Amino acid sequence: MTATISEETRLRDAIVRVGASIFDRALTFGSTGNISARLSNGELLMTPTNASLGDLDAARLSRFTAEGVHVDGDKPTKEAFLHRCMYCERPGAGAVVHLHSTYSVAVSILADVDPDDVLPPLTAYYVMRVGTLPLIPYYPPGDESLARAVGEKAKHHGAVLLANHGPVVSGATLAEAQYATEELEETAKLHLLLDGRAIRPLTPAQVEALKTKR
Template sequence: MNEQQAREEMVRLGASFFQRGYATGSAGNLSMRLEDGTLLATPTGSCLGELVAERLSKVTPEGEWIGGDKPSKEISFHRAIYQNNPECGAIVHLHCLYLTALSCLEGLDSKNCIRPFTPYVVMRVGDVPVVPYYRPGDPRLGEDLAKLAPNYRAFLLANHGPVVVGKTLREAADNTEELEETARLIFTLGDRPIRYLTDDEVAELRS
């Protein structure tokens, strides 16, 4: 995918998230790694429903802003993930309703906040560790994500929302939606006893 195609894909998927209620107001940010290693990211304060291809931010892997509008305040955690996961080609961060609600619960398992009860999360994403709460834009988000990045494809920022990686923006978007639907199932099931997948069932999905 060339740079122009990447820009158009980011605008299209941002609008798709916004139109379907996964993104509201100016919350959330998206990024992609271009073929030459530079990063394309949504500008700070931008509405994902109204992105403009020519105004998307360009940033070097070292963090220098080289084009477009001022990048997201979370660009440092996006960079931290790219630097520590060579397979990562795109990142989605949203404040979508159910995953953000999950991120506000006490007592989450910080190694994996979504104990498997449906197969697709296991097949597409795997375990989802929790990053402790820091204010948006805090450099400690990047420090913690840098350590987790080599081993996971999604993360939940406590009291904030999900961060999901993919080889492509499409893959990161699909995985975000899978996780959001799973969080919705968690709240839909509520206090009813869940039959979680057994260790053998999870192992079969991972193999």
């Protein structure tokens, strides 16, 4: 099965738009962060290495076969394996967003978070778009052990937080992955703003009720 030219063009343009939106709102900076999306034939489009999300060229995005082989476009990001881990374990994923967003990274550095679920259920939209958020232990960039750790958690979670690094978030569509990433960042910000104060998170019953609304 081959993707149509119009499908690929639309997806390339969408990645550029989302990247610019994320960058312009300071959710990432410099050449940090990367975005990928999957075509109907299983091929992947991904932002290349050393590229600012605020200044992407649709024609130069890295393209991979469904098997993960780089076949076209600029040299791929060294974090491409993070995206492939999510797609392999989440067949319904159509896009993945990985950022070094400030508040999410800050939370990933805290010593007292629950590694099975980093953030409390502060809002309904966080629960619906992210759910539970496991923390992946720190591994140096490019370490293959990181790929295995992410893949293991991705079997049951659409989003993970890399310790001292940042979030990796999947979605059925690029828009869903973007919105979930933004909801995660805002919840991380709320969590830090409320530090030291008594909070009233959603109850387990309220969280359970929201699972049917995702």
